[in-house]
Amino acid sequence: MTDRYAVVGHPISHSQSPRIHAAFAAQTGQDLSYSALLAPLEGFAQTVDEFRAAGGKGLNVTVPFKPDAWQYASQHSERAARAEAVNTLVLERDRVYGDNTDGPGLLRDLTVNQGCTLQDQRIVVIGAGGAAAGILAALLATQPGELVIANRTASKALELAERFSDLGPVSGCGLAELAGDRFDLLINATAASLDNQCPALPAGMIHSGSGAYDLMYAAHPTPFMRWAQAEGAAWTRDGLGMLVEQAAESFAVWRGVRPETHSVLKQLRSGLVTYQ
Numbered sequence: 410m411t412d413r414y415a416v417v418g419h420p421i422s423h424s425q426s427p428r429i430h431a432a433f434a435a436q437t438g439q440d441l442s443y444s445a446l447l448a449p450l451e452g453f454a455q456t457v458d459e460f461r462a463a464g465g466k467g468l469n470v471t472v473p474f475k476p477d478a479w480q481y482a483s484q485h486s487e488r489a490a491r492a493e494a495v496n497t498l499v500l501e502r503d504r505v506y507g508d509n510t511d512g513p514g515l516l517r518d519l520t521v522n523q524g525c526t527l528q529d530q531r532i533v534v535i536g537a538g539g540a541a542a543g544i545l546a547a548l549l550a551t552q553p554g555e556l557v558i559a560n561r562t563a564s565k566a567l568e569l570a571e572r573f574s575d576l577g578p579v580s581g582c583g584l585a586e587l588a589g590d591r592f593d594l595l596i597n598a599t600a601a602s603l604d605n606q607c608p609a610l611p612a613g614m615i616h617s618g619s620g621a622y623d624l625m626y627a628a629h630p631t632p633f634m635r636w637a638q639a640e641g642a643a644w645t646r647d648g649l650g651m652l653v654e655q656a657a658e659s660f661a662v663w664r665g666v667r668p669e670t671h672s673v674l675k676q677l678r679s680g681l682v683t684y685q
């Protein structure tokens with residue numbers, strides 16, 4: 410029987426995940442279907458209960474339900490427990506396993522696809538919400554020289570830095586405090602691109618070798634990428650590669666086989682028209 414998977418979110422119609430997983434299934438010869446589920450904002454658990462009762466084997470979880478999925482799962486991977494957010498659910502009869510593949514997905518896109526080295530680098534993560542929490546453990550595991558979390562609301566950056574402080578040299582601050590500080594890698598983990606905005610960042614954070622990565626993606630460079638280009642960044646990249654890589658990690662968690670991602674990313678890029 411064909412195994413059923415889906416991505417659940419609100420909104421969900423824009424999701425690229427069904428296309429990505431259909432391509433992975435065809436490539437690996439796995440017998441599965443993958444659809445998109447719209448859950449009401451207050452109805453995440455019920456939507457998952459129904460999908461599970463109907464025989465669903467696994468779910469990807471996207472905005473705004475990653476914290477709900479963390480609460481829903483009865484067991485967690487270490488990385489999901491640390492992030493307090495789940496993007497991958499494995500649905501079994503007597504347990505629901507929650508994992509978070511966002512961090513490994515970003516890391517693979519940065520290091521393999523972009524060819525970036527993170528060890529000893531100065532990294533700033535802009536934003537202190539769920540998206541930022543999902544990538545911090547993976548970034549700290551690469552042993553950066555320093556990782557700064559900067560957020561519009563400084564207190565949230567400080568709290569997040571405290572939560573991850575046992576994993577490496579991480580600190581938190583407000584956006585204005587970044588003035589005069591230069592970074593090798595800047596990562597935009599805010600939701601600003603969704604509103605077609607760039608976070609209010611001071612000038613002078615970028616040197617001629619800096620890279621700038623936006624977790625969001627679009628058909629055109631995001632406002633953050635355009636800001637970084639104007640500031641003289643060596644390279645900019647949006648989050649489409651991370652989307653494909655986190656999907657491949659989820660696929661591996663479910664099916665035990667990791668699909669090839671390069672061709673899928675290329676195919677997706679050519680058909681891209683809107684924000685995620």
Ligand code: ATR
Pocket residue numbers: 472535536537538539540541560561562565598599600601604606607608609
């Ligand atoms: P997500 O799960 O996508 O991270 P979230 O948890 O609501 O969503 O967090 C959104 C993040 O984007 C926050 O860090 C938010 O900053 P505040 O904590 O100050 O609200 C940040 N953010 C959203 N819009 C922004 C903007 N226009 N400029 C700067 N930061 C923004």
